[in-house]
Amino acid sequence: MTIRVRYFASLREKMGRIEDTLVAEDIATVGDVWRVVSTGQPLPEQLLCAVNMEYAEASAPVKDGDEVAFFPPVTGGAE
Amino acid sequence: MTIRVRYFASLREKMGRIEDTLVAEDIATVGDVWRVVSTGQPLPEQLLCAVNMEYAEASAPVKDGDEVAFFPPVTGGAE
Amino acid sequence: MTVILCESEFSPYAELDAYQQGENAGRYGATAVFVGTMRDLNLGDEVAQMTLEHYPGMTERRLEQIVLEAQARWDLLDALVIHRVGAIKPGEAIVLVAVWTRHRGEAFAACRYIIEELKHTAPFWKKETIKDGERWVESNT
């Protein structure tokens, strides 16, 4: 299956890229996606995840064609 | 002493006048002022009083030259 | 800090646009605004017009005191209060309260404080013109 993986803000800079296209068969959850793109790192606790532009937990399932995003805590709005 | 007495809103209409000028010697409090202008009525509980444009109790003292106002509960602002 | 009584229709957002001074630019992070507008319905009756009576002199004094009280409780950089008096038609603004602060929590709190105090203590009285004639609005929600 194919998964589009996107990164934002400080994570995007840390990853050194804005997105990955993952083609793999052994991926079941958001956590699996992270393990592949981070070459084996556990998902940092403060990192947020979204599947198809909705917030999701690391345990959320992913399927072919999904867009998965990882990003640091949000800081919009105003003080 | 001389006291200017002002009425507002529904009380003004009920009194049939916008103000009185009271010239009397036996007046010590806001309550006394009301008794004179209302010819002996007790001060209705919901009526508000001000002395020199500051809210005051019926027991508040008045002195020569003061402006005393009586009015119904206020209804400004918005819902 | 500015308090204005206004005898004819005013445009709250045009007033706000004109009021924002350069001197505080960059200092405030939060602006909370409340606008009260005349509705065409009250207590189940259509209201054609409203007349707002007030106590000239005491009104301004009370409004200024309320703004000072808010300033003593919160770190206000600026505040603007505009209140209509006289004849008002449905859809027209009755009152504008705006406060400028560094942070949003104090902006909401101070704005709410000013409108609540205004509503409960400023000497304004509403008289409505309905189909059957006129009536004083006696209760204050």
Add this chain to the structure above:
Amino acid sequence: MTVILCESEFSPYAELDAYQQGENAGRYGATAVFVGTMRDLNLGDEVAQMTLEHYPGMTERRLEQIVLEAQARWDLLDALVIHRVGAIKPGEAIVLVAVWTRHRGEAFAACRYIIEELKHTAPFWKKETIKDGERWVESNT
């Protein structure tokens, strides 16, 4: 109900003035507005500029969901949310939230709800330009 992402400077009060439609005139009694403005100081440092990154698509979706959540909880007649993205200078508006309701309690509550939810869940990230370079704003007060 309108949500707008805006890539260049906007004037919150001019937007509000233009937005108020005739169709609701007389129906709403209360408008609560919050404007968040960029400050020139953060964490003790002078900030020359800020860049607001976001997640196109998810941002609009999240903002629309927040407005719908507010609509489900309070009797909103209308709501307007405008949020800047891209480069922002001190003194410029970052966000506008406005709600129109019949009564003021629900206007304040809904406006506060929308800005808090936006701040904590909408995918925006701030990067500040300070004297020593750039930094991501990581905490969210």
